[in-house]
Amino acid sequence: MASIKDVAAEAGVSAATVSRVLNDHPSVSAHARTRVQAAVAALGYRPNAVARSLRTDQTHTLGLVISDVLNPYFTELARSVEEEARALGYSVIIGNADERPDLQDHHVRNLLDRRIDGLLVSPTDGGSPLMLEAAHAGTPMVFVDRWIPGVDVPVVRADGRAAVRDLVEHLHGLGHRRLAIIAGPAATTTGLERVEAFREALRAYGLGLPDAYVGRGDFQAESGRRVTEGFLDLPEPPQVVFAADNLMALGALDAIRARGMRVPGDIALAAFDDVRWFVHTDPPVTAIAQPTGELGRAAVRALTARIEGRPGASLTLPARLVVRRSCGAPPSAVPPPPPVRRRMP
């Protein structure tokens, strides 16, 4: 493959001049410029990004470590991240942690070794020494969706609190009183927050959240199934299962169907994270939708700001409730309760 020296020889100039033409430095004569351009075209020359990165100490690359590529929420996030990054002149390398801290570390290490300019992470756990060290060492970093408390890194995420309140209002209005949640791992912020938001919203309606109604999942479908089976085995099973992510909702659907029960007739189901497939499931699933694309774009903007020396700020965007049929139609016998809170626009 042709190098800058070959181009220089072909154009009859020095490598320095070729480099200047390539980076359109002003101080090059028109004559030299055209000769270099001709040589570049003739040789099909492309600058070696590896060499360039070594010299300039910039890779124009962002690392994105997500918790699970098979989760449509994260692939949508990844897509918007890549899109915005491309628009800003950066490439993205995606690392899939599969919800495994060891894999997450593998990718963080790998990305750091490649000297990426900045790191976008949705941490799988409370933060490995490696990640904390990277943050501390000044690697430009931004958390998306999930974050690690106590680390001084901007966070771009959605706040589902209001939407969860809307959901509980909706469920309460439908007459449901025994509500259960399939939570995420305690090591993740989203795993904790969603339970807390749910518990708080229930309290506003005078409802409690007994321990038996809090299942611990891992954001994967299989755990949703397992937890739901536990719920159904209870002497008094819940009337509603709220899954803290879309995959666990899928698992819950499996478990419910396996018992020959119907949604929402026998039990209602709601999920955090709205994915396009929820429109087509049987029944369509009521879900809390995050502004995923906007989160990805904002995260990239915050990260590139940091990289380029500008201050990259945290951002929290509201999620919103999308009502479908999985929680049932309002029973006509029971009059709807007075509205306690307005639904978000």
Add this chain to the structure above:
Amino acid sequence: MASIKDVAAEAGVSAATVSRVLNDHPSVSAHARTRVQAAVAALGYRPNAVARSLRTDQTHTLGLVISDVLNPYFTELARSVEEEARALGYSVIIGNADERPDLQDHHVRNLLDRRIDGLLVSPTDGGSPLMLEAAHAGTPMVFVDRWIPGVDVPVVRADGRAAVRDLVEHLHGLGHRRLAIIAGPAATTTGLERVEAFREALRAYGLGLPDAYVGRGDFQAESGRRVTEGFLDLPEPPQVVFAADNLMALGALDAIRARGMRVPGDIALAAFDDVRWFVHTDPPVTAIAQPTGELGRAAVRALTARIEGRPGASLTLPARLVVRRSCGAPPSAVPPPPPVRRRMP
């Protein structure tokens, strides 16, 4: 960030010796080795992959250019590719072409500029000059799923021919006679092959495939909706719609539902590509499942073989039919036709 010189200074040896320890070259004394290891640990030194790549002309990185990250088929593929690559000591950089040839070119160029060791492509179109040139120039390359005829590059893909025959047998057995297909772009091999396999299978049952029953989609949901609306507007609409990928099937489902029609009561639906969500849609969708994970792994093995100078061979794996409820239950009035072919195991 500490460099090899810092380690050398700390250990009181030369950079050459440090390098030898790092690459566990045999000719290093035990004493020097332990001193270097101590220095590495003390400084938290990590070799700079950029510098290493420049020198060795190897990046230990594979490029994967897929047609659409939002398509679960491709994300599953990407996942298995990354898994196998990791097991073999390679990293993967994913480029999402979004079914757009210009974006595909952008990613191919970018990956080539980064001097990736090899390229895995599922081409969006018939092949840009850039890609043909790369293949011709000897860049180790393997096509997955889709390929470009006439280019001397190994192809790892699934053969759906037998499964499509099984599907048609299934549909014919259910009494359906007017079968339509939503095809993919004519520029892709899978876009063409699936139609041909379908047409051939129909012929075996004495059925034709009129032009009006062949819609041209682009593997995205929206096109599936559009094409299906066209089908439903026909004076004699088809009894079955077979979508050549899972997203177009989703679009078809939208279009059908928008008219207030039921699947399979009013019209049957089948899809190429099985995705986990098809189990949960209303109704569950009959689909042709590819051995996606195995395809990804085999493609990586073929590519790394090429990279390492071994011969990487093409591979074609069979797809298989997964019957669910979207095509209807066998009408008891009509006796089932004699079996023409056995279903695959």
Add this chain to the structure above:
DNA sequence: GCCCCTCGTGGAATCGATTCCAATCTTTCT
């Protein structure tokens, strides 16, 4: 006791770019 061979080691070249600095050639102003 001397020679040769092996082992361990460091110096220096190298990969392909960028960029500082000095040198040359113009041009302009007094």
Add this chain to the structure above:
DNA sequence: AGAAAGATTGGAATCGATTCCACGAGGGGC
């Protein structure tokens, strides 16, 4: 005309690794 300023240009250093080559020390054989 001479000097100063400005425009172009190339040589050489540099980024952080790897690896060839040469050198010195030590061990074994005769």
